[in-house]
Amino acid sequence: MSNPVNLLSAKAALDDNYVLVLTTNSVERTAVERLFQERTVARVEHPHNGATLGRIGNRFCLHLTGEAGAQGDKSIGRLARYVTGSFLPKPVLVVIVGFAWGNPAKVAPGEVVISREVWAINRVRMTEQGEERLRTPRESPLGDLSDHVERLLERGLTGVRAGILASCETYFSQDEARDRVLAQYPEVLGGEMEAYDFVADLGVPWFLIKGISDDAGNGVKRDRQRSAAAAAAGLLLPLIVDLEAQGAIPPPAESRDAERLTDAVIGQAIRISPPSQDRDAITDHINDTIGPRIVRRLSRYTSDADADGGLPECLGVLIMEIAQNAIVHGGASHVTCAFTETSVTVSDDGRAFDLTMLAGKRGGAIAWEHYRKRYPGSDLIDFSQKFGGRRGNNYRFEMKKLSKAIRYARENCMLVRSGSYGNHLGSRFAFNADCEWLYYDATELYMRSKSIVVTQELCDLLEEGRGLFIACRNQDQVQDFEGELSQYAGPNLRVFVSSRV
Numbered sequence: 001m002s003n004p005v006n007l008l009s010a011k012a013a014l015d016d017n018y019v020l021v022l023t024t025n026s027v028e029r030t031a032v033e034r035l036f037q038e039r040t041v042a043r044v045e046h047p048h049n050g051a052t053l054g055r056i057g058n059r060f061c062l063h064l065t066g067e068a069g070a071q072g073d074k075s076i077g078r079l080a081r082y083v084t085g086s087f088l089p090k091p092v093l094v095v096i097v098g099f100a101w102g103n104p105a106k107v108a109p110g111e112v113v114i115s116r117e118v119w120a121i122n123r124v125r126m127t128e129q130g131e132e133r134l135r136t137p138r139e140s141p142l143g144d145l146s147d148h149v150e151r152l153l154e155r156g157l158t159g160v161r162a163g164i165l166a167s168c169e170t171y172f173s174q175d176e177a178r179d180r181v182l183a184q185y186p187e188v189l190g191g192e193m194e195a196y197d198f199v200a201d202l203g204v205p206w207f208l209i210k211g212i213s214d215d216a217g218n219g220v221k222r223d224r225q226r227s228a229a230a231a232a233a234g235l236l237l238p239l240i241v242d243l244e245a246q247g248a249i250p251p252p253a254e255s256r257d258a259e260r261l262t263d264a265v266i267g268q269a270i271r272i273s274p275p276s277q278d279r280d281a282i283t284d285h286i287n288d289t290i291g292p293r294i295v296r297r298l299s300r301y302t303s304d305a306d307a308d309g310g311l312p313e314c315l316g317v318l319i320m321e322i323a324q325n326a327i328v329h330g331g332a333s334h335v336t337c338a339f340t341e342t343s344v345t346v347s348d349d350g351r352a353f354d355l356t357m358l359a360g361k362r363g364g365a366i367a368w369e370h371y372r373k374r375y376p377g378s379d380l381i382d383f384s385q386k387f388g389g390r391r392g393n394n395y396r397f398e399m400k401k402l403s404k405a406i407r408y409a410r411e412n413c414m415l416v417r418s419g420s421y422g423n424h425l426g427s428r429f430a431f432n433a434d435c436e437w438l439y440y441d442a443t444e445l446y447m448r449s450k451s452i453v454v455t456q457e458l459c460d461l462l463e464e465g466r467g468l469f470i471a472c473r474n475q476d477q478v479q480d481f482e483g484e485l486s487q488y489a490g491p492n493l494r495v496f497v498s499s500r501v
Contacts (some may be wrong), residue, residue: 002234004041005040005043005053005264005476005479006043006044006196006476007042007043007044007062007088009476010089010264011088012257013255013257013258013260014060014062014089015277016090016091016253017060017253017258018059018060018061018062018089018091018092018093018143019049019060019061019062019090019093019095020061020064020080020083021061021062021064021094021095021097021281022065022076022097022194023065023066023096023097023098024065024068024076024096024194025067025415026049027099027225028098028229029049029050029229031230031232032097032236033238034062034233034264035061036052036058036063037054037055037056037264037271037289037290039053039054039055039265040054040060040267041266042264042277044079044083046079046083047062047073047206048066048079049065049066049067049073050065051063051064051065051073053265054242055262055265056236057237057241057289058252058274059252060084060241063228064079064083064336066078066079067448068194069193069197070169070196070197075197075199076096076198077324078198078256079196079442080198080292081202081203083307084201084204085203087395088386091204092204092250092428093204093205093249094196094199095203095207095236095239095240096192096195096206096209096210097152097209097210097232097236098211098229098232098450099211099212099213099224099229099232100191100192100210100211100213100228101172101191101212101213101214101215101216102189102212102214103186103188103190103192103215103222104215106161106185106190107161107189107190107211107212109212109213109215109228110211110227110228111160111211112160112161112209112210112212112228112232113162113163113189113488114145114148114160114162114163114207114235115207115208115210116140116143116144116207116271117137117138117139117165118137118164118165118166118167118195118196118197119137119164119165119166119167119185119188119328120135120136120137120138120167120168120195120363121133121135121167121181121185122135122168122169123168123178129181132405133168133185133496135185135396136196138167138199139194139204140199140205140207141204142243142248142309144162144360146162147205147246148162148239148242148243148248149161149162149432151242151298152239152242157235160235163189164187164192165188165195165210166185166191166192166352167192167193167194167195168191168193169196170294172194172220172319173217173218178217179214180412182238185462191216192210194298194441196207200382205249207239209236210214210232211227211228211229211231211232213225213227213228213229235244240367250376251332256486256489257483260486261479263296263297263475263478264478264479266293268338268339268340268475269338270293270294270336270339271287271336271445272290272327272334272335272336273333274333274334276399278326281325282324283324286320286324287320290323291319291320293492294319294320294337294464295312295313298311298312298315298316299312301344308403308471312376314371314375317367317370318367318368318371319329319337319368320346321363321368322348322364322395323335323337323348324363325353325364326348326393327371329353330350330351330353331348331351332348332349332392335348335350336348337469340496340499341471341494341497342398342497343398344397344454345394345395345396346395346396346397347394348393352392352465354358354385354387355387355395356385372399379401380401381398381399381400381402382397382398383395384396384398405437406439408433409439409469410439410469411436413431413432413437413438414431414439415429429461437467437468437469438461438466438467439468439471440468440470441471441498442454442470442471442473443471443472444473445477451480453479455484458470459485460486462485462492465490465492466493468493468494469494469496470491470493470494470496471494471496471497472495472497472498473498478496481495
């Protein structure tokens with residue numbers, strides 16, 4: 001996992017461009033966390049039990065875990081109000097994912113209820129007939145979800161229902177108490193303990209996905225909560241995709257800000273896990289979702305030594321084929337593509353495979369042959385591999401020219417302050433005027449007031465045609481520099497997390 005991302009610094013990328021997912025316990029949290037292709041910790045300045053930012057499918061998602069009920073500081077109602085009602089990025093959709101009890105006359109444990117209408121029944125009135133719960137309907141702006149559920153059923157999913165859920169702070173575990181509620185409101189498919197508190201205040205579309213774990217009757221057990229939460233979480237992405245396809249919510253917006261946030265979330269590595277066991281689905285996932293991210297990362301390694309700028313695509317295609325081969329043929333559970341400022345390492349936990357033995361007319365062999373012909377005994381890239389053993393396979397591509405350039409710039413072309421370093425905010429940089437590429441160590445740059453001045457001076461150097469290596473202390477700082485210097489993005493600017501070269 002990469003360095004934490006501050007939500008406020010990601011506002012340009014996330015505003016009206018992400019889904020807020022809410023859970024209330026560790027079982028639900030685990031079920032949702034497994035959906036993320038890449039993720040990092042989100043910095044949220046409000047009490048919570050977990051905050052994750054990443055992508056589920058092609059959509060940015062912020063997953064917050066709090067507590068049920070309305071009173072605690074960590075209640076998901078308070079969390080949701082904080083996120084949707086403050087200066088933080090506004091979500092395009094809010095989804096509550098987890099487990100619930102079911103109306104035994106309508107649903108069975110193991111089924112999943114999708115609801116955009118909640119009846120809050122917390123208020124109680126005593127009558128001559130006994131306890132009566134007063135109903136306050138809460139409806140989402142989304143509109144009827146029945147058509148979306150029908151399309152899921154047409155795709156082979158089973159046990160999915162759309163309907164009304166009751167919501168209150170009471171935990172039901174007796175037939176008598178549950179049956180009093182159902183006698184009043186036989187229409188509900190079940191009940192839960194969170195939504196009543198806050199869905200009316202959100203101001204954005206919302207719905208619930210609840211797996212039915214029990215019937216809220218005598219002898220309720222918790223042994224089905226895990227499978228119920230997993231079943232609910234499994235419908236999150238299909239529903240988001242269908243809502244986008246039908247125009248109920250806008251599709252993800254791609255931008256330079258979104259690209260930078262993706263890089264920040266990925267951090268120093270891209271983890272590739274199979275979306276299913278189907279070969280075509282694995283290939284589509286690697287090509288359509290993972291591939292563009294790998295190629296974009298590799299574009300940072302382009303240089304004058306690579307005359308036509310073909311390195312990102314050539315090496316990117318090879319890495320994609322390595323990943324597909326490891327998962328489909330090597331039995332790997334995952335593949336990791338790790339980036340430093342001067343190298344790319346692809347590793348997997350599959351069966352041993354010697355990459356140099358690739359031959360024939362299949363995709364991997366063609367990609368390897370293309371790479372070998374383009375960089376034979378290359379001065380640009382040094383390839384090495386370790387395969388077999390308990391740690392699987394490890395393939396390393398060292399950018400020799402870039403490595404030498406960074407080392408040279410760090411040793412001979414370091415930017416330093418003229419006069420006493422750091423004493424004067426307006427001071428200019430001093431450097432070797434013979435250097436075309438300059439190296440700036442930003443790892444100890446903290447204050448925003450100083451950062452503004454430094455960034456302007458870096459802009460001046462880029463305007464002069466200088467190349468810049470900017471070494472940062474973490475991915476947040478990389479994201480900040482890339483945003484401030486976005487107009488100079490290209491082969492003359494490289495921003496990275498500092499490490500030993």
